[in-house]
Amino acid sequence: MGKRIGMEVAIAAVEAVALCNIDVAAVYPITPQSHIAEHMADVIHDGRIDSEFITVESEHSAISACAGASAAGARAYTATSSQGLMLMHEILPIVSAMRLPICMANANRAVSGPLNIWNDHGDIMPQRDSGWICLFTENGQEAIDLSIMSFKIAEDPEVMLPCVVNIDGFQLTHMIEPLELPSKAEVAKFLPPRKPFASLHPDNPISMGCFAMPDTYAETVKAKETALVNSKKIVTKVFNEWAKRFGRKYSVVETYKSKGADTLMLTMGSMGETAATAVDEMRKAGKKVGLVKLRLWRPFPVEELKEAIKECKTLIVMDRAISTGGAGGPVATDVKSILYGEKKKPRVLNVIAGLGGRDLTVSDFVAMFEMAKKKKDETFELYGVRE
Amino acid sequence: MIEIRWHGRGGQGAVTSVEMMALAAIEAGKYAQGFPAFGPERRGAPVMAFNRVSDKPIKIRSGIYQPDVVVVLDPSLVGLVPVTDGLKPGGILIVNTAKPADELRKKLNYKGILFTVDATHIAREELGVPIANTTMLGAVLKATGVLGLASMKPPLEHRFGRVAAKNMSAMKRAFSEMKAAKAA
């Protein structure tokens, strides 16, 4: 394997994408993604890869430019965060309906109102139903690995769907940590050039981005839904190939010290590492706790999650976002839904924490495990909000 | 695992210091994190930056609240910013200052382990600018022993190119000129 070198995660993510021979990058800067936009511009300007960098005037244009490029057969990439992702919102379901394998990095950041540039998952949650494959990373190495894998997953002829890799803003993007970049040759072996199913070309005119009457639209929805649900097995296939080539194993749902645990905590994103340290401490003290990590958010890995939590009595679901006026956090709402029909299911407690970049320390996670023991009902908890 | 908090002012290179520290540690085969206090900054405003260095993989993604070491890059921050907040009992405070240690102790009401070095003066002489961030790296290495001086050479050379040698000299001077304050 490669040598571990110190690198800022945002820079490393760009270096990883540069290894993937992208054709077009249309990126508009927004904190905390800005290092990605800047470095991608540098890499392309310096001629290190044969690519086009489109200096668009907004994120809406960024994703639109990527859509056009991808429709013409290019391997297209963009990156954004928070308000930028919200600005892309209307295009996201169009891109997935058009089955364009655009890959995007999202530096998770809170959504405005009030303006907040720090890490939470409030930006990706409103995009939940957009039909994109949605992956979460926990550390810088995963940001590199998943960025490269996202192209292979998205472009698979059985998938052909856009893919977003979530990298916690600041917490991960601005962190310098030891990372291994695969070599260009290794990535070339893993990721062949894109072979589009169809593309816009004057020699063979076709129409993309069409119109559907009420008598057809519902069938197109089922077609897209089926494609997204089926993509899970390709995600697993690509993960397994990565493990064989690079020695790092990923799964759509991962567990940490979950064997024999009475209480499990479900996390997504970098807070999982801090939670794992809390689990280590509590296990040392004899407490039967463990961790379940959701790596694939969409399509939701129903069977794998049910399998991971089948033995526990209490499941704490961590959300770093809220569905305002709804039933709590988006992850917990999905988890409760999929468990609804199960005869045997754990008590589910939803804890919403870390909003707007509020720090989650090891002791916070220990406190949440303790709180789970005492809490009787199953409503959601806004952790740490000063009353 | 050792946790270090750096205090500086925007533009003084505190973030570069933690970057050099992290890169040097990783180059030496250790695990490390280097990160700024996240958020908008401006020139001259008090900023903080952080390092974690460990022989084992670091699985913590939160801020540092109880550092083992606090480094103050700018003497004007003493008394302005609560630099000793959270410093672990038995922790180390390293301050860039020309003032005597006793005066610092009184000002901060601090009785713990204290090192001082006039890094600004060294930087002016060696680098021609009063930017003490690389100089102070020498003080941190001497006070903590977390890495050897030689480990700083590759990241400094990569980052500073032609002026790396001057930064190394400044760093080495701080390493040797740093003074350990008498116990309180």
Added chain:
Amino acid sequence: MATKKTEQKKWPEKWHEVNPGCMVFAAGNAANYKTGSWKSQRPLTDNAKCIKCGICYIYCPEGCIQEVKDGFFEANLDYCKGCGICAHECWPGAIVMREEEE
């Protein structure tokens, strides 16, 4: 890069008949819809007055005016909707609009 042409049904009956991405592979099949059937006026050109400038061809919003033999211009009545812009723009007044019902 060109694409393979695949079978194009008028519209999918079952969900799995939807082309991926709802792509339409029949090139230029918008021409199958003869949209000129509801016009209430049609353009008539007097070639004696026509100076073959092509302004009518440029201004037609439908793009249905074509150059014909000897350099004159004619509207394709399958698609012409009778908007009258060609008549309005014609310098020598060679184009007049006539009621469709006549």
